[in-house]
Amino acid sequence: MLRILTAMIGMAMVATAPVAPASAQQADAAQVLVDEAVATVSEFTADEHYDTISDYVARAKAVIVVPRLIKAGFIVGGEMGDGLAMSRTSDGGWSAPAFYTLAGGGIGLQAGAESKQIIIAVMTEKGLNELLSNQVEVGANASIAVGEVGGGVGAGSVGSLEADMVAFSRSKGLFGGGSLDGTLIRPDVEKNTAYYGAGTDVKDILITRTATNARANALQSALAGR
Numbered sequence: 001m002l003r004i005l006t007a008m009i010g011m012a013m014v015a016t017a018p019v020a021p022a023s024a025q026q027a028d029a030a031q032v033l034v035d036e037a038v039a040t041v042s043e044f045t046a047d048e049h050y051d052t053i054s055d056y057v058a059r060a061k062a063v064i065v066v067p068r069l070i071k072a073g074f075i076v077g078g079e080m081g082d083g084l085a086m087s088r089t090s091d092g093g094w095s096a097p098a099f100y101t102l103a104g105g106g107i108g109l110q111a112g113a114e115s116k117q118i119i120i121a122v123m124t125e126k127g128l129n130e131l132l133s134n135q136v137e138v139g140a141n142a143s144i145a146v147g148e149v150g151g152g153v154g155a156g157s158v159g160s161l162e163a164d165m166v167a168f169s170r171s172k173g174l175f176g177g178g179s180l181d182g183t184l185i186r187p188d189v190e191k192n193t194a195y196y197g198a199g200t201d202v203k204d205i206l207i208t209r210t211a212t213n214a215r216a217n218a219l220q221s222a223l224a225g226r
Contacts, residue, residue, distance in 0.1 A: 026194035030099055033082055033191070034219050036067035037097070040117045041222045044168065053119065053147060053168050054225075062087040062122035062131065062206065063094070063223060064165075064185070066102060069116040079104045082188065083118070085131055086223060087206040094220045096212045098131075098205040099191035104138075104183035117170040118180075121147075127164035131185070132203050138165070139181035 044050050057063055066083035084097035122128050130136045138144050145163035167180055187202045196204070196211040204211040 023194045026190045030191040030195040031215055033067065033084060033099065034097060034216050037065040037084055038219050038222045040065055040067045040119070041219070043117065044119055044170065045225070047170065050168055053121070056121040056123070056147060056166050057223070060088065060121040060123055061125060061128040064100070064120040064122065066118040069102060069118055071116065079183070085206065086220070087128060089209070094223050095209050096205055096216050097219060098202040099188040099195065101186050101188050102183055104180070115171070119168045121166045122164065123166060124164045128206070130164070131206065134186065136185040138183040138185065144180055
């Protein structure tokens with residue numbers, strides 16, 4: 001009887017335990033994404049197949065980091081993931097991160113599943129300005145070129161600097177074909193609000209830079225190579 005009573009009390013305690021507010025959960029998820037972005041930047045930097053990425057980042061107006069873009073399907077495929085963007089500051093450093101979601105899809109000879117790490121160098125003012133909108137369609141609102149992908153295969157040409165964005169990706173798994181053309185990039189309002197406070201939009205983070213968070217310092221340092 002005592003065991004039964006103890007179990008009932010335990011169940012009641014679990015049922016009445018406080019649940020973290022949605023905003024706190026979003027703030028935690030945002031910090032996890034920031035920490036994953038630090039690892040992504042470090043892995044790109046340490047990979048000899050991506051020796052040209054530093055040249056693009058050095059010229060970039062902004063950088064988008066996507067620790068995991070998940071793509072899966074058979075015949076009809078789709079991809080989605082969370083990412084963040086940081087803009088160049090006047091002293092050559094980087095702003096705090098603005099959070100985004102990415103979603104895309106396509107039809108083709110696709111099979112299997114793939115997880116991609118992506119860094120996109122935003123090379124033009126147009127590309128940066130598009131990130132301030134409610135939605136960017138890659139390839140339509142902003143042109144994109146391919147830097148190194150996978151094991152170092154890609155365009156990597158000087159002409160790529162004419163594109164609004166240049167993408168570098170590291171992939172795991174197999175997935176035939178596919179590109180970032182048609183991918184939609186949208187601000188993640190919930191994460192931005194939870195990480196910086198109510199009323200914060202991406203312009204506050206990327207342009208006026210009135211929104212900051214010290215918990216992102218490690219990411220800013222990693223991207224600056226410090």
